[in-house]
Amino acid sequence: MEEINIGVLTIKVIVGFVALFFIIIITGRTSISQLTPFHLVFVLVLGDFLGNTIYEDKISTFHFLYAIGLWTLLMLGIEFVTLKNKTARSLFLGNPNIIIRNGVINRKLLKKNKLDINQVLSLLRQNHVFSVREVKYGILEANGQISTLLKSKYQKPEKQDLNLPECPVVLPTSLIIDGEILWDNLHELGFDQQWLQNKLVANGYENEKCILYADWRESEGIHISPKYKLNTLNT
Numbered sequence: 001m002e003e004i005n006i007g008v009l010t011i012k013v014i015v016g017f018v019a020l021f022f023i024i025i026i027t028g029r030t031s032i033s034q035l036t037p038f039h040l041v042f043v044l045v046l047g048d049f050l051g052n053t054i055y056e057d058k059i060s061t062f063h064f065l066y067a068i069g070l071w072t073l074l075m076l077g078i079e080f081v082t083l084k085n086k087t088a089r090s091l092f093l094g095n096p097n098i099i100i101r102n103g104v105i106n107r108k109l110l111k112k113n114k115l116d117i118n119q120v121l122s123l124l125r126q127n128h129v130f131s132v133r134e135v136k137y138g139i140l141e142a143n144g145q146i147s148t149l150l151k152s153k154y155q156k157p158e159k160q161d162l163n164l165p166e167c168p169v170v171l172p173t174s175l176i177i178d179g180e181i182l183w184d185n186l187h188e189l190g191f192d193q194q195w196l197q198n199k200l201v202a203n204g205y206e207n208e209k210c211i212l213y214a215d216w217r218e219s220e221g222i223h224i225s226p227k228y229k230l231n232t233l234n235t
Contacts, residue, residue, distance in 0.1 A: 120146070174213070181193070
């Protein structure tokens with residue numbers, strides 16, 4: 001194993017730190033949650049440049065500065081083009097997609113954006129939305145987050161502002177995901193397959209295979225997002 005020159009290593013680390021700090025300033029202070037896939041690749045490649053420079057004696061500090069300088073110019077060039085050209089912006093950064101309308105998930109857009117139901121539910125929960133039924137519009141942003149506009153009935157004022165008594169909070173329970181029954185959840189609620197089948201038939205569906213997502217809330221009943229038709233039925 002080759003011995004690492006501490007002096008050279010120190011210089012490379014300091015130069016790399018200053019260079020990356022400067023690049024972050026000129027390219028914008030975007031948080032991790034706001035990174036698009038294109039920006040994420042840019043950051044990862046910069047880190048790889050620095051790592052290779054530190055541990056490879058054959059790569060000089062000049063070569064490192066040249067590489068990241070060229071990479072940054074390319075990045076800035078792409079950002080300039082995306083600011084001026086809508087087609088380029090769509091290609092490199094992506095477009096928002098309305099994946100939920102009136103409480104119903106759009107299955108085609110899920111496939112297009114390589115998302116599954118569990119990912120959508122997780123993103124909604126991060127927005128303090130615990131059932132798809134509450135969403136008027138759910139927009140998948142370019143950075144992978146979901147922005148939600150709730151239905152008017154779920155846009156509640158603060159209870160303390162209205163001096164209202166506290167009510168019990170009931171978490172909705174998922175029953176079907178992509179045509180498969182979640183047996184543990186069904187049994188935990190005290191229901192069986194026949195009960196679920198009766199609910200599906202009452203809402204116009206033959207079986208769970210044609211259901212993309214369904215959940216149950218005691219106060220509101222079952223909520224269904226079908227695979228092949230966009231309509232919402234409740235009992």
